[in-house]
Amino acid sequence: MYIVILAGGSGTRFWPLSRKRHPKQLMSVFGGRSMLQRTVERVLPLNPDHILVVTNSLQAEETARQLASLDRGTITVVEEPLARNTAPAIGLAAAVIERHDPTAVMAVLPADHYIIDEEEFRATLVRAGEAASRWSLVTLGIRPTAPETGYGYIEADTSAGREGVLPVRRFVEKPSRERALEFMDSGNFYWNSGMFVWRTDLILDRIRTHLPHLWAGLSALDVPVNLKHLSVLKERVADLYARIEAQSIDYGVMEKAEGVVVIPSSFGWSDVGSWSALPGLLEGDQEGNSVTDSSRLVTIDSRNCLVRGNDRLVALLGVRDLIVVDSGDALLVCPRERAQEVRKVVDELERRGLTDYL
Amino acid sequence: MYIVILAGGSGTRFWPLSRKRHPKQLMSVFGGRSMLQRTVERVLPLNPDHILVVTNSLQAEETARQLASLDRGTITVVEEPLARNTAPAIGLAAAVIERHDPTAVMAVLPADHYIIDEEEFRATLVRAGEAASRWSLVTLGIRPTAPETGYGYIEADTSAGREGVLPVRRFVEKPSRERALEFMDSGNFYWNSGMFVWRTDLILDRIRTHLPHLWAGLSALDVPVNLKHLSVLKERVADLYARIEAQSIDYGVMEKAEGVVVIPSSFGWSDVGSWSALPGLLEGDQEGNSVTDSSRLVTIDSRNCLVRGNDRLVALLGVRDLIVVDSGDALLVCPRERAQEVRKVVDELERRGLTDYL
Numbered sequence: 001m002y003i004v005i006l007a008g009g010s011g012t013r014f015w016p017l018s019r020k021r022h023p024k025q026l027m028s029v030f031g032g033r034s035m036l037q038r039t040v041e042r043v044l045p046l047n048p049d050h051i052l053v054v055t056n057s058l059q060a061e062e063t064a065r066q067l068a069s070l071d072r073g074t075i076t077v078v079e080e081p082l083a084r085n086t087a088p089a090i091g092l093a094a095a096v097i098e099r100h101d102p103t104a105v106m107a108v109l110p111a112d113h114y115i116i117d118e119e120e121f122r123a124t125l126v127r128a129g130e131a132a133s134r135w136s137l138v139t140l141g142i143r144p145t146a147p148e149t150g151y152g153y154i155e156a157d158t159s160a161g162r163e164g165v166l167p168v169r170r171f172v173e174k175p176s177r178e179r180a181l182e183f184m185d186s187g188n189f190y191w192n193s194g195m196f197v198w199r200t201d202l203i204l205d206r207i208r209t210h211l212p213h214l215w216a217g218l219s220a221l222d223v224p225v226n227l228k229h230l231s232v233l234k235e236r237v238a239d240l241y242a243r244i245e246a247q248s249i250d251y252g253v254m255e256k257a258e259g260v261v262v263i264p265s266s267f268g269w270s271d272v273g274s275w276s277a278l279p280g281l282l283e284g285d286q287e288g289n290s291v292t293d294s295s296r297l298v299t300i301d302s303r304n305c306l307v308r309g310n311d312r313l314v315a316l317l318g319v320r321d322l323i324v325v326d327s328g329d330a331l332l333v334c335p336r337e338r339a340q341e342v343r344k345v346v347d348e349l350e351r352r353g354l355t356d357y358l
Numbered sequence: 359m360y361i362v363i364l365a366g367g368s369g370t371r372f373w374p375l376s377r378k379r380h381p382k383q384l385m386s387v388f389g390g391r392s393m394l395q396r397t398v399e400r401v402l403p404l405n406p407d408h409i410l411v412v413t414n415s416l417q418a419e420e421t422a423r424q425l426a427s428l429d430r431g432t433i434t435v436v437e438e439p440l441a442r443n444t445a446p447a448i449g450l451a452a453a454v455i456e457r458h459d460p461t462a463v464m465a466v467l468p469a470d471h472y473i474i475d476e477e478e479f480r481a482t483l484v485r486a487g488e489a490a491s492r493w494s495l496v497t498l499g500i501r502p503t504a505p506e507t508g509y510g511y512i513e514a515d516t517s518a519g520r521e522g523v524l525p526v527r528r529f530v531e532k533p534s535r536e537r538a539l540e541f542m543d544s545g546n547f548y549w550n551s552g553m554f555v556w557r558t559d560l561i562l563d564r565i566r567t568h569l570p571h572l573w574a575g576l577s578a579l580d581v582p583v584n585l586k587h588l589s590v591l592k593e594r595v596a597d598l599y600a601r602i603e604a605q606s607i608d609y610g611v612m613e614k615a616e617g618v619v620v621i622p623s624s625f626g627w628s629d630v631g632s633w634s635a636l637p638g639l640l641e642g643d644q645e646g647n648s649v650t651d652s653s654r655l656v657t658i659d660s661r662n663c664l665v666r667g668n669d670r671l672v673a674l675l676g677v678r679d680l681i682v683v684d685s686g687d688a689l690l691v692c693p694r695e696r697a698q699e700v701r702k703v704v705d706e707l708e709r710r711g712l713t714d715y716l
Binding site: 015100298299310312317322326333338345349352357 | 691
């Protein structure tokens with residue numbers, strides 16, 4: 001199995017710890033290793049044939065640095081000159097893999113997701129690989145635990161399928177809260193995790209069908225056999241990316257393709273979409289406050305707060321459900337329920353030309 | 359006129375910017391000069407005979423450092439070995455002044471008060487000095503602008519007195535909110551500012567009457583004539599302070615003495631009792647947010663917040679009436695309405711032995 005890790009996200013929702021050159025996937029969101037490093041470590045026990053990490057050129061240096069300690073010669077960083085969403089990134093990785101082994105199964109994994117049960121996750125990937133070798137486009141679906149309106153949903157046909165591999169009826173983009181509640185109650189809707197497994201020749205064939213411009217560009221790349229020589233592609237990839245449109249693999253291929261299946265998964269998953277996701281994933285103290293270093297947190301009548309990056313002592317007095325993030329050069333204070341709006345701060349920084357903080 | 363500045367307060371309510379060795383009066387609460395420096399500068403145009411700054415030994419070095427640039431040979435720092443409230447501090451200063459000029463008028467001013475109209479303040483001090491030379495114990499009273507429950511009140515006899523100098527009927531300690539409202543409506547109650555003006559021999563005589571132990575100790579000090587040689591008193595002052603009890607001049611003398619008058623004052627005053635006092639004294643932006651350096655504040659839908667010490671960029675998103683104070687090594691976040699409880703944080707730091715932050 002080949003592993004493709006999508007690591008090019010800009011991660012503005014974790015400002016001020018995430019920055020343009022240091023986005024969420026390169027951050028130590030949970031302390032210790034970065035999310036990218038954890039994503040790689042999570043698949044290493046599967047002994048993958050090769051790991052391709054697709055990222056953008058701004059982050060390539062830091063990405064390579066973080067991977068150096070994990071690489072036993074089976075990790076390659078693939079640089080994108082521009083962010084063009086997931087379809088070009090996946091297509092580019094598939095084109096590289098095809099040059100080696102057109103019939104290889106490849107798993108596509110975002111670099112910035114949190115997974116609780118790693119054993120179960122790997123077992124699911126193995127099952128997905130088996131289904132993929134039977135010519136399916138496999139998606140990993142997460143059983144909804146809340147009526148999330150920020151996720152895409154996958155409707156499965158629970159009357160068909162076998163061994164936990166269900167045919168997909170349709171994809172549904174971010175629903176209203178009312179519909180999300182219906183989906184959750186129905187029992188046959190799953191969150192779209194953005195994790196996919198398929199044969200390389202199959203996804204390239206589907207790209208040819210549904211995204212013919214992208215396919216033509218990928219076909220013309222003339223990928224070198226030796227992965228160490230990928231840099232010769234740089235100019236041709238830049239030309240391709242300048243011509244093609246941004247497109248998600250979900251919208252561009254999966255929603256239109258035949259033979260899509262979903263594997264309902266139960267390894268415990270979060271896309272860690274904003275600071276407000278962390279209190280649910282991290283252990284807090286008795287008052288529900290979560291902090292990197294509790295020896296430097298003083299709380300007086302304060303509950304359910306998230307404090308990150310506390311190189312300095314932080315004292316909270318009489319506050320509730322507050323997020324306090326200190327990056328050294330910048331400090332963010334916002335209520336947990338508004339953490340997904342941190343993007344607005346980044347926009348304002350851009351508007352005011354405060355580029356040092358981006 | 360001699361000026362006595364009481365500068366020994368511990369200022370825990372301005373943590374984390376105020377510390378044991380760097381309390382509120384030595385802080386640049388309003389940017390630029392410290393509160394002590396501003397207090398000294400405020401009286402210099404009166405050409406006082408001498409300025410005595412009474413502080414405790416822990417702060418004496420920093421106090422002397424801050425005064426160096428203002429001193430033209432007329433400022434002396436008087437060290438107290440322990441905090442014993444205002445009566446011993448004032449008695450000690452009076453004993454020193456008496457050795458030079460027993461009939462001198464002395465004004466007692468806290469080092470950590472904010473005054474808006476400094477011209478009016480000085481004019482009031484001159485009027486107070488005239489009243490004091492007619493053998494009155496003069497207090498400066500502030501017309502209440504709110505039913506404050508944290509201040510002492512002075513009831514004046516508005517039917518007597520002349521030229522804005524009113525006999526005092528009684529002192530009232532911190533009242534209930536209900537009584538504070540009555541006081542405000544009555545028109546003859548004033549806040550006790552803690553600023554006093556009197557003849558040195560008169561206050562010492564009243565100390566003799568009402569605090570005989572203190573008086574006896576002060577009389578035995580044998581103060582040297584030359585103010586530069588005050589350090590010879592160190593051991594004797596230490597002995598005295600070890601023996602006497604803490605006592606405020608209000609409770610120990612003023613509430614019991616005859617001949618006390620109040621001068622209703624209108625120079626605009628605040629005792630700057632906690633972080634929550636600052637928003638009323640500082641100009642805020644359109645959303646009412648007050649900050650040291652607005653070029654490094656980003657606010658999204660945030661109102662009436664106070665941000666201090668922002669060497670770093672501070673982003674506020676969706677918060678109201680919040681105090682955010684960053685001292686470099688420590689950060690405080692609390693609602694404005696609870697700023698007077700910052701003492702609790704300091705207590706907790708002491709309990710946990712986090713002495714670096716005290």
